[in-house]
Amino acid sequence: MAPEATPSISDAEVDRLLLGKRLRHFRTRAGLTLDQLGERVGVVASQLSLVENGKREPKLTLLQAVARELNIDPTELLKHEAPDQRSALEIELERAQSAPGYLSLGLPHVRTPRTLGDDTLEALVGLHRELARRSRAAATTSEEARRINTKMRLQMQERDNYLPEIELVASDLMRRIGHTTGAVTHRAVAMLAELLGFTLIFVDDLPSNTRSITDLENGRIYLPPASIPGGHGLRSLALQAMAHRVLGHSEPSSYAEFLEQRLQINYFAAACLLPEARAVEFLQQAKRNRNLAIEDLRDAFGVTHEAAAHRFSNLATHHLDLRVHHYRTDGAGSLVRGYENDGLPFPSDEVGSIEGEMLCHKWGGRAAFNRTNRTSEFYQYTDTPAGTFWTSVQTGDAEQGPFAIACGVGFDDARWFRGRDTTLRAVSTCPDDSCCRTPRPELLSRWEGKAWPSARMHAHVLTPLPTGTFPGVDDADMYEFLSRHAPSV
Structure with missing residues (x-):
């Protein structure tokens, strides 16, 4: 029984x-x-x-x-x-x-009377810990990440990508350090760290699978070297590290909780670097002038283009009554991340995930790579089965290769943006294969059956995520790093 x-x-x-x-x-x-x-x-x-x-x-x-x-x-x-x-x-x-x-x-169900020996009790608990670890490891897969990311993307879509509770926390902290105008400086970030009981320390030997490490015992946040050109990312990394304490996070008990925390700390960092009140004032004035531009928001607050595009999507619907889309794609046209509440038809798999899906060749995020001069902003209208969309695209190069950051709106709302006068217009019928995925007849007849490429295997296909306390982080490397840098007693 x-x-x-x-x-x-x-x-x-x-x-x-x-x-x-x-x-x-x-x-x-x-x-x-x-x-x-x-x-x-x-x-x-x-x-x-x-x-x-x-x-x-x-x-x-x-x-x-x-x-x-x-x-x-x-x-x-x-x-x-x-x-x-x-x-x-x-x-x-x-x-x-x-x-x-x-x-x-x-x-x-095993009970624990005093007659149960300490060794037996410790062995039972150890077995349960290993069972839980293996369960977490089985769930921490690329497929699980895609499923959870899809769920969070849909939840943020319902909230118009706007989290007022985090906006309030960020606004209050920036007020407490006396920040009122201009770009947030490295000194302002250091002041916020001091307010929260932390010291920022820049080191050149962070474990390769970490972006920062926080020593909770000694109140230290370790970051990459401060000599990185521009340093925009360092301010964001420091703010993200502080966000775990500010938002009351505890060690994630699941991969879903880990990804949810990542979303929240990224939002917090953006809300500090582009404070809501001043960013909204800036954007509302630009809208009145029919001169909205992601590059202007970027330059006014001294952040990266991607941070400005993401922040614009946080504020556009709630404060400007604009429904928007933004996405990042790599040089091969693969979607890295994306958000929309304007109906832009992202390609997706059978469960609704967009990460890793190939973008239509005719969308602005891919067409921008075809230019000889990529230093300026690229604007394009794209007709899709879901309607016509205007998109502004900025391309760049990173350690992992070229990328594009796209941000845009539906056709009717393009009138508020710089670049609305572009004459570039493309027609995309994807997911119809005849749109851009089927070779032209003359090429098909010339080369079909006469070519055999050696395909590049994407690393994420075969690489399992490390299974430490925090997914993607090797606990042993992290603890050895902390031991090297902890102040002597």
């Missing part, structure tokens, strides 16, 4: 378990039995036993009486920490056995 299922443990049940463990700890330290303590506080031993086992929540008057007899402050019983290592292991085992993964196995 299958064992009876154990319901998932709630936060309230954990609180009762902690209280019970702390009560037992202080009772045994005082050298009292359940009968002796019960007699002193006026309750039978069985009632105290239920409290110690987390089965019953005691009244405040009983806690006060117990604390008085144990010669401790009542708050000692209510602290959210286990009184000793044994208790911590018992609670961890209780939580592990109530997790859905364990319950699905149909195995018995």
